[in-house]
Amino acid sequence: LIMEFEKEFNISIPDDQAENITTVGQAVAYLESHAK
Structure with a gap:
């Protein structure tokens, strides 16, 4: 899933x-905070 994101x-997204x-919520939060 991470590779698709x-x-x-x-x-x-670094492995660590x-x-x-x-969770989906954590994925969304990560994407929002690292959007270009």
């Missing part, structure tokens, strides 16, 4: 950060 939003994303 990376492709869809053209971002790179990806390990902490366990």
Whole structure:
């Protein structure tokens, strides 16, 4: 799922950060805070 987010939003999520994303809400929060 993380790899799909990376492709869809053209971002790179480091493995150490990806390990902490366990819910959809956390994924949304990460994407919002790291949007370009």
